[in-house]
Amino acid sequence: MHGIILVEMRAVIVSDIHSNLAALQAVLEDAAREGYDELWCLGDLVGYGPLPNQCVALMQTKAARCLAGNHDLGVLGAVPLDDFNVHAAAANRWTAGVLEEEARAYLSSLASRQDFDGVTLAHGSPRDPVWEYVVSPYIAAASFAAFAGNVCFLGHSHLPLLCCEPPHGTPLRLLAGQAGRRVPLTGRCIVNPGSVGQPRDGDPRAAYAIYEDAPASAIEFRRVAYDVAATQTLMRQASLPAYLIERLAQGR
Numbered sequence: 001m002h003g004i005i006l007v008e009m010r011a012v013i014v015s016d017i018h019s020n021l022a023a024l025q026a027v028l029e030d031a032a033r034e035g036y037d038e039l040w041c042l043g044d045l046v047g048y049g050p051l052p053n054q055c056v057a058l059m060q061t062k063a064a065r066c067l068a069g070n071h072d073l074g075v076l077g078a079v080p081l082d083d084f085n086v087h088a089a090a091a092n093r094w095t096a097g098v099l100e101e102e103a104r105a106y107l108s109s110l111a112s113r114q115d116f117d118g119v120t121l122a123h124g125s126p127r128d129p130v131w132e133y134v135v136s137p138y139i140a141a142a143s144f145a146a147f148a149g150n151v152c153f154l155g156h157s158h159l160p161l162l163c164c165e166p167p168h169g170t171p172l173r174l175l176a177g178q179a180g181r182r183v184p185l186t187g188r189c190i191v192n193p194g195s196v197g198q199p200r201d202g203d204p205r206a207a208y209a210i211y212e213d214a215p216a217s218a219i220e221f222r223r224v225a226y227d228v229a230a231t232q233t234l235m236r237q238a239s240l241p242a243y244l245i246e247r248l249a250q251g252r
């Protein structure tokens with residue numbers, strides 16, 4: 001049965017890695033087992049976690065497309081650290097101190113939005129790719145007006161979400177992206193794959209998604225268990241804020 005399904009392109013979508021190498025490696029291993037053509041990263045490679053250089057190097061090697069998120073820009077000094085909460089600012093300051101020149105150069109080369117072949121990638125939202133959170137039907141409606149193609153992938157909220165533009169007059173609904181579910185994309189859709197390195201939907205497992213663009217486009221939300229304690233130990237050794245260490249185990 002499998003052999004007669006013509007799939008033109010499978011893209012693995014990752015976002016909000018946040019220097020969590022154990023989570024990123026678990027996701028890449030799971031994705032390799034599933035098979036894919038391209039890897040797209042929606043930004044926030046660094047911030048919060050203990051291994052920024054390793055995460056940036058992996059994406060530099062493996063990602064066909066990659067965006068800069070607000071934390072990447074904060075670490076580079078391109079947006080002020082005052083714009084972050086106290087824990088995020090402390091982690092970004094620590095990251096800026098350990099970030100190596102090659103990682104800094106790669107992050108500096110990235111934009112926060114890309115448009116190609118009917119697809120838009122944005123870190124936050126298509127109208128404000130650095131800062132806006134798409135977490136309500138109201139902001140989703142504004143987001144649909146800000147891209148022209150069929151599908152927009154975005155991150156930033158760390159919540160796996162799906163929202164497809166309804167037929168005329170029907171209100172927009174944001175649906176939680178459920179692990180293991182493959183959903184056909186009908187009409188224009190906005191997809192958040194969730195966060196690799198700091199999930200916030202109550203499930204501590206790393207989140208990502210696989211996008212198929214043909215013959216009928218579809219998205220599969222996936223979750224992968226990883227060694228949370230290993231990342232927490234490295235964060236303690238780096239004296240990163242206790243609040244950031246604890247939240248990883250809760251997925252909050």
Ligand code: ZN
Pocket residue numbers: 016018044069071156157158
């Ligand atoms: Zn983030």
